[in-house]
Amino acid sequence: MISTSLPPSPPKHWFWGNKYILGQPHRHVLFGTKYKRELGDIISTVTLNKTNIYLNTMELATGLLDKHASVTSDRPHDVMIDLLGWGTSAAFRNHDEVHKKMRRVLASALHPTIARSYASQHLDTTMSLLREVASNPSSFVESTDAAIGSFTVRLAYGYTPKTQQDPMLFLVHDAVRYLATSFSHYWLVNDFPLLKHIPSWFPGANFQKIAQKGYKSRMRYADTLFNKVLEQVRKGNVEQPSYVSGLLESKGGADLSGDDIYLIKWTGASIFTAGSTTTSSLIKSFFLMACLYPEAAKKAQGEIDSVVGRERIPNLQDRPALPYTEAFVQEIMRMFPPAPLGLAHLTTEDIEFQGYQIPKGTTINANICAWITCAGLLSVFDIQAGPRLAAQVASLGGRESERLYELTEPFGAGDPLPFDCEIKPRDSAALSVLDNSS
Missing domain, CATH: 1.10.630.10 (Cytochrome P450)
Structure with missing residues (x-):
């Protein structure tokens, strides 16, 4: 049965709607955790003249943005x-x-x-x-x-x-x-x-x-x-x-x-x-x-050493032979996606989707952060957390905590907030690579 209503929404102000949520820091995390648990994988928000839809799974994003591409390819104004x-x-x-x-x-x-x-x-x-x-x-x-x-x-x-x-x-x-x-x-x-x-x-x-x-x-x-x-x-x-x-x-x-x-x-x-x-x-x-x-960085470092050696840094041709290092980089993009809400899309017609009615003019946001809960640097450097970063991670509940997003900028491209990091060349062989490479 097709509903005539929008997907579920967080509590709204009687006049402003969800205005205050849209200015929240780490908004993508809010929709991918708290509201995902409370409302599901399709969530709507409304303000005075705008409607937004947030999609918390890749399957939903593909189903709406790819299969309905003819009416979801526009950008919101x-x-x-x-x-x-x-x-x-x-x-x-x-x-x-x-x-x-x-x-x-x-x-x-x-x-x-x-x-x-x-x-x-x-x-x-x-x-x-x-x-x-x-x-x-x-x-x-x-x-x-x-x-x-x-x-x-x-x-x-x-x-x-x-x-x-x-x-x-x-x-x-x-x-x-x-x-x-x-x-x-x-x-x-x-x-x-x-x-x-x-x-x-x-x-x-x-x-x-x-x-x-x-x-x-x-x-x-x-x-x-x-x-x-x-x-x-x-x-x-x-x-x-x-x-x-x-x-x-x-x-x-x-x-x-x-x-x-x-x-x-x-x-x-x-x-x-x-x-x-x-x-x-x-x-x-x-x-x-x-x-x-x-420990994961060390394992990737070891893979690079075994495949590439210590006389040069990895290049693009080495990539297929470095599956663990590839997975390490993919995990970075999973945990800290540079554009956590992707690029917004706009519907140009009314759409029936997953039992809901999505009206023309709705902004669609693919919440990449909710989908998925550099090799040269590893070949040359040893990298460790500085004391301030270690203390900050501990205060958030450890490195397995769901709150690690608090280490990143609350708005924009998701850059890490300033943190202390101890970086030093691994040994004389690493310094030799830097000195001798043209």
Whole structure:
């Protein structure tokens, strides 16, 4: 029998609905534990003008998002994200013809065959990160952000940052920080879009001040890097081939249409931000995982030694021969997923699903955190929890506790919160690898 109602919902305010839940820290955990036990695997929330559905199993997400893809492929319109300048991103743009072109362009430029051609850049970036961590072990977080940021900005724009404090890296990280604020609060403007027209000085319009600063930051990094490559292409002196320069040249260089410029500019920006934030988050979570489970890290380390040896670090070709190390990395993604709620989808028609009626305009969230309760670093370093981290884990109930999520950022990409970690080269053989590798 088909119900005419939404899936079950947590307790609601008579007027605001579930507004207060949407601003809760670690919201994905709340839906994947407490509310999962109380309400099941399909949960709804409502605010004044919006309905959200949370799917707590892979089977449900596949059943709704894949089997009903024709009516669930759109993206929800988030006014605050638009005000921050992120509505142009491939991750957040509505699924119109431009978005379809963006996805095709990204897929053609980043499919597995092309991705394998970046192997030498992967190795260069890995060695750079290893040397930096060996020299400054207490700055492993900053070193990770800089290394991954450098790789993605080089891939997208052909620009190689000179230092960890490079102004281009600062621009993108600053823009991403503003984006994270859009997920950390309930914004009234999302339910009442007309509010976007009120001035920033108006009482209660602090969101406008945040949006204006975030928008400037977003445009500065996107415009600065893109315009630099565009000028090089038009002059015929591209310094370093890249995703952006390749597409600009394929479209005629100096004779680009406005549509081509828009498409290339914003897909390039999408590569940079998506690649730098999620990959960096995963590597920092690796350090945390190695601290929490040193015996598992040691076992993966032993596997690498037996397969690769001690004269070099692992590369992508070694991956099939390292099943335990692969499982170790997969477990990191299970425990600390970089995007725990995935990318939101929007229904464009009413849908009957699992006995419930999901109305048109509903936002669908695949709660990855609820589904699933880096090799080079292991080959070179011994990694142990510092005393503060050890005490913090103990206070949460130990490393098997369900509360380990409290070690991560409550909003955004799920980065680990600052923690102390003792990192040192394993022995002289490890130092020799760093010294001798080109």
